[in-house]
Amino acid sequence: MAGIAPVGSQLDARECDAKMTELPNADGEDFLTSNDEVYDSFESMGLQENLLRGIYAYGVEKPSPVQQRGLVPFCKGLDVIQQAQSGSGKTATLCLGILQQLDYNAVDCQALVLVPSPELARKTERVMHSLGNYLGVKVCACEGCDRVPEDQGNFSHGVHVVVGTPDCVFDMLRRQSLSPDYVKTVVLNQADEMISRGFKNKIYDIFQLLAPKIQVGVFLATMPPEALEITRKLMNKPVRILVKLGEFTPEREEMKLETLSGLSQTDEAAMCWLDKRCRLWKPKNIITKGKLVNKKILD
Ligand SMILES: Nc1ncnc2c1ncn2[C@@H]1O[C@H](COP(=O)(O)OP(=O)(O)OP(=O)(O)O)[C@@H](O)[C@H]1O
Structure with a gap:
């Protein structure tokens, strides 16, 4: 671990919030963190042996910048x-943070992950399941509000983590198909996207059903004012980690495309995703699975 004094560690919460909305567009600073610890390997983070095995089996060797700064505070319950x-x-970070903290001797729902779409719920379920394979995690995605009986059936076998859209998760809690009693962590993944899809009030409704002292993780790409409002209302002295655009390199994106292919996404979905990335980084070429994909074919 290398200790550094990061931008943000000396700012108060309000100054930090202001920085988080400004920094993505500013030159010069790459990170804003209100926590001064950076871990450049998973081994140095104090993770459980079986979680490390899951990480290696997943094909990940070195933590990404957001994981180097954000995983350990999350594992500590902050x-x-x-x-x-x-x-x-970010998704890998939230999965690892939850997996590290679960009590595997109890088969109660201890963590909720709220996401903007059923597709992302399924993706998160797969990532959590792969990373937690050696820990025996039981994770279940709510498939959709029209599939309540199937979801109820899955939950009845016992589950540690439930992933779903705010609508679905609220519905499960309201029907008492899912107990809020043992939930100690709630994560809002792609919180900005959930807000733009109109889920803000449903998120507040869910928190009304949970215990008052709960760990909250908020993961997002942009910080609209409503996201700041959510963090102020639901969080307790949060550690703030902002990694600027461009810190994640195209080389690592090769891996994402391989993962995409591995998950048998359609070529169209893969190309659409690549196209978005090319607009961000403007690379000349992207190499994937030994093939060179010339950016021109995406134009
Ligand atoms: N430390 C790492 N090293 C290499 N690849 C990684 C690492 N962490 C995650 N990945 C891979 O990078 C890709 C993106 O990771 P992830 O889905 O967690 O990002 P994200 O920020 O949640 O993206 P999105 O917002 O699009 O969901 C995935 O294919 C994942 O397997």
């Missing part, structure tokens, strides 16, 4: 805001 671009490793 509230954490992580703002970084899509593809920077």
